[in-house]
Amino acid sequence: MTAVLRTPAAPPTVRDEPGGSWAAVAALALFETRRLLTRVPVLLAFAVYLGWTVWRSGKAWGGYPALQDADRATQTAPMLVGLAVLLCVNHAALRSRRHGTEQHFGVLALPPWRRTAAHALSVVAAALLTGVCVAAQFGWEALRPGAIGRGSMGELLVGPLTVLLFGLAGLLVAGLVRSALAAPLLVVFCLFLSVFGTGSGEGWERWLVPVVVESTSNTLPSDLLGRPAGWHALYLAGLALSLGLLAVLMAGGRKPVVVAGVAGAVAMTLLGGVAQARGDSPELVRARERATLDPEQVQSCARRDGSTYCAFPEWQPRVDDWAGVVDRVRSLAGGRAQVQDVVVRQRVDARYGLTGDAALTPLERPHEVTVGTQWGGNRVPEFSAAVAGVLVAGNEKASTSICDGRIVTVMWLALGWESDPMAALRRVRLNDTVTGSDSVLQPTDGLYMTAAQTEVLRALFERPRGEVTARVKDRWAELTSPKVTAARAAQLLGVPAPEGDDKCLD
Amino acid sequence: MPGLTRALVLPACRTLPWRLVGAAGVAGLLLAALTRTTGETGERLSLPLLRAAVLAFAMGLVFLLDDPARHTTATVPAPRPLRVALRVALVLPAVAAWWTSALLLVPPDVRPPVADLTLEAGAAFVLAVTGAAAAVRFTDVTRPGPLVAAGLLTSAVLAVLFWPKRWALFVPVEDDRWAAAHDRWAVVLAGAVLVGGVCAVEPVRRRWGRGGV
Numbered sequence: 001m002t003a004v005l006r007t008p009a010a011p012p013t014v015r016d017e018p019g020g021s022w023a024a025v026a027a028l029a030l031f032e033t034r035r036l037l038t039r040v041p042v043l044l045a046f047a048v049y050l051g052w053t054v055w056r057s058g059k060a061w062g063g064y065p066a067l068q069d070a071d072r073a074t075q076t077a078p079m080l081v082g083l084a085v086l087l088c089v090n091h092a093a094l095r096s097r098r099h100g101t102e103q104h105f106g107v108l109a110l111p112p113w114r115r116t117a118a119h120a121l122s123v124v125a126a127a128l129l130t131g132v133c134v135a136a137q138f139g140w141e142a143l144r145p146g147a148i149g150r151g152s153m154g155e156l157l158v159g160p161l162t163v164l165l166f167g168l169a170g171l172l173v174a175g176l177v178r179s180a181l182a183a184p185l186l187v188v189f190c191l192f193l194s195v196f197g198t199g200s201g202e203g204w205e206r207w208l209v210p211v212v213v214e215s216t217s218n219t220l221p222s223d224l225l226g227r228p229a230g231w232h233a234l235y236l237a238g239l240a241l242s243l244g245l246l247a248v249l250m251a252g253g254r255k256p257v258v259v260a261g262v263a264g265a266v267a268m269t270l271l272g273g274v275a276q277a278r279g280d281s282p283e284l285v286r287a288r289e290r291a292t293l294d295p296e297q298v299q300s301c302a303r304r305d306g307s308t309y310c311a312f313p314e315w316q317p318r319v320d321d322w323a324g325v326v327d328r329v330r331s332l333a334g335g336r337a338q339v340q341d342v343v344v345r346q347r348v349d350a351r352y353g354l355t356g357d358a359a360l361t362p363l364e365r366p367h368e369v370t371v372g373t374q375w376g377g378n379r380v381p382e383f384s385a386a387v388a389g390v391l392v393a394g395n396e397k398a399s400t401s402i403c404d405g406r407i408v409t410v411m412w413l414a415l416g417w418e419s420d421p422m423a424a425l426r427r428v429r430l431n432d433t434v435t436g437s438d439s440v441l442q443p444t445d446g447l448y449m450t451a452a453q454t455e456v457l458r459a460l461f462e463r464p465r466g467e468v469t470a471r472v473k474d475r476w477a478e479l480t481s482p483k484v485t486a487a488r489a490a491q492l493l494g495v496p497a498p499e500g501d502d503k504c505l506d
Numbered sequence: 507m508p509g510l511t512r513a514l515v516l517p518a519c520r521t522l523p524w525r526l527v528g529a530a531g532v533a534g535l536l537l538a539a540l541t542r543t544t545g546e547t548g549e550r551l552s553l554p555l556l557r558a559a560v561l562a563f564a565m566g567l568v569f570l571l572d573d574p575a576r577h578t579t580a581t582v583p584a585p586r587p588l589r590v591a592l593r594v595a596l597v598l599p600a601v602a603a604w605w606t607s608a609l610l611l612v613p614p615d616v617r618p619p620v621a622d623l624t625l626e627a628g629a630a631f632v633l634a635v636t637g638a639a640a641a642v643r644f645t646d647v648t649r650p651g652p653l654v655a656a657g658l659l660t661s662a663v664l665a666v667l668f669w670p671k672r673w674a675l676f677v678p679v680e681d682d683r684w685a686a687a688h689d690r691w692a693v694v695l696a697g698a699v700l701v702g703g704v705c706a707v708e709p710v711r712r713r714w715g716r717g718g719v
Contacts, residue, residue, distance in 0.1 A: 040660075041656050080663065083659075091656065098652070179526065180651055180652040181529055181566060184655040185533045185565055188533075188537075189533075189558075189562075191561075192537065
C-alpha cells in the first residue's frame with residue numbers, strides 16, 4: 001500500500017505529447033462540424049440555397065451562359081448560408097456558458113482558445129461545403145454545350161469566403177458579448193445591409209462589403225470587366241482570418257504564432273482592400289474604348305457559306321449558332337436575298353463597364369448585322385429580325401427605319417422558320433403582345449409593327465409554311481419595294497386584307 | 507386571485523429580462539435613427555429601416571418567457587396563463603414607449619403611415635412572444651429565447667424571400683396592395699394572439715418521451 005502511494009504520480013502527459021492537444025482539437029472540431037451542419041437554420045439555409053440555385057439554373061441565360069457572368073451568379077445565395085452559420089456558431093460557442101458547464105471544462109486539458117479554434121474549424125468545414133456547392137453550380141454551367149468565356153477564381157471564392165467571414169464574425173461576437181441576443185441582432189443588421197447595401201453604390205466603398213453586385217446584365221469580354229476579383233477575394237480572406245484569429249486571441253491563445261497570424265491577416269486585408277479600390281486602369285479604359293468603337297481590331301472573323309462572322313475571341317464557338325439562324329432566314333427569302341452574303345459583327349458598348357449599358361447604334365455599312373454578346377432565349381428571334389431586316393432593306397440603318405408593308409416580309413423571314421412562330425413573336429415584341437401595334441426588339445434600334453401588319457403576319461403563321469414561303473419567293477420584288485402597304489402585302493400573299501390601323505409611329 | 511396578482515407584480519417585474527429587451531431596444535432605435543442620416547435616400551429606406559428595427563426589438567422580446575425556475579413553478583397556485591399575462595402586461599408599456607420613440611426618430615416627412623406600420627410591428631411583437639409561448643408549451647427548455655430568436659429570424663428571412671405574391675405582406679408604401687397587405691397583417695396579428703393564448707395554458711401532463719418525470 002505504502003509502496004503504491006510512494007510511486008510518483010505520472011505528470012499529465014497531454015500537454016507534453018506533441019500533437020496530443022491538436023488531436024483533441026481535431027476531434028472536437030469534427031464534433032462541432034457535425035452539430036453545426038445538422039442545426040435546423042443551417043439545414044434550412046442549405047436547402048433554400050440549393051433549391052433556389054437549381055431552380056434558377058434552368059432559367060438563366062437560356063442555356064448559353066457566359067462564364068464571366070456565371071461566376072458572379074454564385075455569390076449572393078451563399079450569404080443566406082452565411083447568416084445561418086453566424087447564428088449557429090455563435091449559439092454553439094455559448095453552449096457551455098448557457099448550460100453552466102464552463103467550470104467543468106476548466107479542469108480539462110483543452111484550454112478555451114483551443115475550443116474556440118475547434119469552432120473556427122467547424123466554420124471552415126461549412127465554408128468548404130459551400131465551396132463544393134459553388135463549384136457544382138459553376139461546373140454545371142461550364143459544361144453546357146453553349147457555354148463560352150472564362151470564369152474567375154476570385155469571383156468563385158466569394159461565396160465560400162462570405163460563409164467563412166460571417167461564421168467567424170459570429171464566433172468573435174460570442175467571445176466579445178457573452179449574450180444570446182448579440183448574434184440575432186447582428187443578423188438583423190447584416191440582413192439589412194445585404195438587402196440594401198450589397199455594393200450598389202459608386203466608388204471604392206462599394207468593395208468593402210462581401211458581395212458586390214453589378215447594376216446591369218450587360219455581358220462583356222472577360223478582360224474588359226474591370227472587377228478586382230482576386231484582390232477582393234484576398235480582402236475577404238484576410239478579413240475572415242483576422243476575425244477568426246482575433247476570436248482565438250480573445251479566448252486566451254496568446255501564442256506568438258497567433259499574434260503574428262493576426263498581424264499577417266490584417267496586412268492581407270489592408271493589401272486587398274487598397275488594391276481593390278484602385279479603380280479602372282488607363283489601359284482598361286483604352287481597351288474598352290477600342291472594343292466599343294473599333295471592334296475590328298480585336299475581333300477575328302470566320303466564314304460560313306460565304307457570310308463573314310466577326311466576334312470577340314471568346315465568342316468564336318457561337319459562330320455556328322449565328323450561321324444557323326442566318327441560313328434559316330435566307331432560306332425563306334427570295335430574289336437576290338437568298339444568296340446574299342452578310343457580315344455579322346459582334347458589338348458591345350463596354351465604355352461604361354458594368355455600371356451602365358448604352359444602346360448600340362445601327363450600322364450603316366451594307367449587309368452588316370449587329371449581334372450582341374448574349375444568346376439564347378429572346379436574343380435568337382431578335383438577331384433573326386435584324387438579319388431579316390438587312391436582307392430586305394440592305395443595311396441596318398435603313399432596316400430599323402422601315403415604316404411600311406415590308407415589315408410583314410421582314411417579320412416573316414425572322415420568325416417563319418421557328419417551330420412556334422407565334423411564341424417567338426410574343427418574345428420578340430417589347431410588351432409581349434401578339435395583337436395590335438408594338439415595338440420589335442433588335443440588337444440595335446427596334447422596329448415598329450402596326451396593328452395591320454401584325455394582323456397580316458398572324459394570318460401568314462396560320463397558313464402552311466411551304467405555301468407562304470413559295471408565295472413570298474414568288475412576289476419578292478413587290479413585297480420588298482418601299483411604300484408597299486400592309487393591305488397590298490396581304491393581297492400579294494393571299495390573306496384577307498387587314499382592318500387594323502396602318503399608321504406608323506414617328 | 508387579485509391579491510395574488512398584486513403580490514406577483516414585483517417579483518415578476520424583477521425576473522423580466524430587462525437587459526436583453528433594453529439591448530434589443532437600443533439596437534432597434536439605432537436602426538430607426540439611421541433614417542436621419544441617409545439624406546435623400548431616406549424616403550426609400552425609412553420603411554425597411556423601421557421594419558429592421560421592429561425585427562431587432564422582436565429579437566429581445568423572444569426572451570420574455572425565459573424562466574430558469576419554470577419546472578419548480580408548474581404546481582404553484584398562480585396558473586401559467588396568469589404569469590405569462592403578467593409578464594406581457596409588464597413589458598407592454600416599455601414596448602409602447604419604444605415604438606413611439608422609434609417612430610419619432612424617423613423624420614416626419616419620410617415617415618410611413620403610422621397606423622398601418624403599428625399593425626405590422628404589433629404582429630411581429632406578438633409573433634415573437636407567441637413563439638416563446640409555443641416553445642415553453644411544447645418543450646421542456648427553461649430558456650427558449652435563443653432557439654425562438656433563431657426560428658423567428660429564419661422564418662422572417664424565408665417569408666421575405668418566398669412569401670407568395672398573391673398574399674403579399676412586405677409591400678412598399680406606394681404599392682397598390684398596401685391596404686390589402688395590412689388586412690393580411692391584421693389576420694396575422696389575430697392568429698398570433700389566438701395561438702399565443704392557446705399556448706400559454708399549462709399542459710395537463712408532460713408529453714411522453716420528453717425528459718422523464
